[in-house]
Amino acid sequence: MSSTRRIGAEDSESRAALLDAAERLILTDGYAAVTSRKVAAEAGLKPQLVHYYFRTMDELFVELFRRRAEDGLVRQAQVLESPRPLRALWEFSNQPTGSAFAMEFAALANHRKDIRAEIGRFAEALRAQQLEIMTEVFERYAVDVTSYPAVTLLVLMTSVSRLLVMEERLGMSTGHAETRALVERLIDQFEPS
Amino acid sequence: MSSTRRIGAEDSESRAALLDAAERLILTDGYAAVTSRKVAAEAGLKPQLVHYYFRTMDELFVELFRRRAEDGLVRQAQVLESPRPLRALWEFSNQPTGSAFAMEFAALANHRKDIRAEIGRFAEALRAQQLEIMTEVFERYAVDVTSYPAVTLLVLMTSVSRLLVMEERLGMSTGHAETRALVERLIDQFEPS
């Protein structure tokens, strides 16, 4: 089954350059543009090197995702420790690169089973971390959690920021300003600016 | 510039079969699986036929999108004429195939400029149609549109249904039931079930 082919060291410069190149490509041109040849060209290296450092393209994708995911967990933890966690989370969710990255991987996962599991697991971990902090925050703000559970706010904020980013990439704008304003007003109730 | 190659008739059976096959493929395996060879195999035809009926693969994608888009506009118009338009729109937005289709094309548009324009234009038309009806409905229900403009409800409902479908495909579920319940309660305020 598993090939005996040798694989390059994890701390190699070329390996890091390939991952960086793949990350740029997936953000600008989408995951379908992440081919061994294009990644190598973007990194200024030979195409065969991709398969020296990564057994398969799926392996490269998983590595790419893990790198970002771990970084995301750390940065989100910092964000949620801020004095205005609701506002901080909203601003964090609205970063275009984060949303774009999440969407590309969701689309990718759709037809690569090995990657799907990896992504689903991480996304749940991310939400669990958010939920832990948000539950505490809701308690502090004395929110009626029977009517408005903390987790619903998370889903709502993620939903809205994700859709707005996606639509803006398509050149859409109808209702965006109004919806952003609504969310800001909602946050203002708990965390006046 | 433009090739002199001949193109098959628009009402050809083979052409329709190819479009149907492409639609099945994009829904099950994602847009990256929509290649000339796979489409032909799925339709039980020779791969070269794809390029007889469609100059390029992009042209096939645009045709595929238009066909669904026009159908979507018609069906949405019917939905919004129902006695409970809010509820009807929510149920309409929650159909998994519609969301899946929208997501695949959003991802596709990300790295095919010709397709992006086509999709953006249609999506705005869809929202404009929703907005027209929703504005009327909000007036009927005497909603305070200064605080809650009709368009924000549209964006919110679309956001949530889209994210839930996407996450479910990744095997996620945290917060889904709670969020659905919240939306249902909100709709119940205006349209008791």
Added chain:
DNA sequence: GTCTATACTTCGATAGAC
């Protein structure tokens, strides 16, 4: 440990046969 020569597969597209 690092990289290259090379094989094999699939892709989009065209010109020309029926």
Added chain:
DNA sequence: GTCTATCGAAGTATAGAC
């Protein structure tokens, strides 16, 4: 009007040279 033979480019992956 409908379909097929065929090409050149691009894709993944491996075995072997440095």
